[in-house]
Amino acid sequence: xxxxxxxxxxxxxGVNGSINYNTxxxxxxxxxxxxxxxxQFISSDEKDMINEYGFIITELISTGEDRxxxxxxxxxxxxxxxxxxxxxxxxxxxxxSTPYVRSKRSxxxxxDIKNRTIITATLQTKGLNYATFNxxxxxxxxxxxxxxxxxxPKDTEKxxxxxxxxxxAEKLIRWTCIKIL
Numbered sequence: 105x106x107x108x109x110x111x112x113x114x115x116x117x118g119v120n121g122s123i124n125y126n127t128x129x130x131x132x133x134x135x136x137x138x139x140x141x142x143x144q145f146i147s148s149d150e151k152d153m154i155n156e157y158g159f160i161i162t163e164l165i166s167t168g169e170d171r172x173x174x175x176x177x178x179x180x181x182x183x184x185x186x187x188x189x190x191x192x193x194x195x196x197x198x199x200x201s202t203p204y205v206r207s208k209r210s211x212x213x214x215x216d217i218k219n220r221t222i223i224t225a226t227l228q229t230k231g232l233n234y235a236t237f238n239x240x241x242x243x244x245x246x247x248x249x250x251x252x253x254x255x256x257p258k259d260t261e262k263x264x265x266x267x268x269x270x271x272x273a274e275k276l277i278r279w280t281c282i283k284i285l
Contacts, residue, residue, distance in 0.1 A: 221241075221268060242279060243277045243279070244277070244281055
């Protein structure tokens with residue numbers, strides 16, 4: 105039913121292009137020559153290390169090992185990046201899942217008419233004039249008036265539920281705590 109081979113040099117039917125696949129690309133040839141000349145200046149020890157690293161990477165990919173083994177010095181930065189990206193995705197999901205007719209009371213998972221919602225967060229930093237919390241939808245700014253609240257966490261291990269208000273969608277800390285529940 106279907107042809108077993110396909111001639112990749114042909115253009116799709118009905119397309120009359122002026123592309124010639126058999127011409128030389130002099131800039132690309134110069135680039136490859138430059139790479140070849142750079143390789144000549146690598147010592148035999150460096151070549152052995154590159155080959156060994158290539159072998160290790162090939163083995164890790166073929167066995168499906170975790171990325172922790174491949175690049176251990178970048179794991180922390182990757183985790184921070186992934187957390188921030190997930191927070192942005194959750195923020196967009198919250199906004200898009202909020203119904204057109206909003207409720208007057210804050211509920212978890214959607215914004216009310218005052219752009220408030222209920223979330224669970226963990227303490228990140230606490231200073232003299234403010235504290236910041238981490239949540240699934242981003243960082244939350246907390247004023248010092250909440251520091252003496254009986255449910256305010258003393259360490260970063262405990263979580264707390266709070267009503268938060270969206271202040272500015274373009275800032276790094278978009279949310280402000282309105283009430284600790």
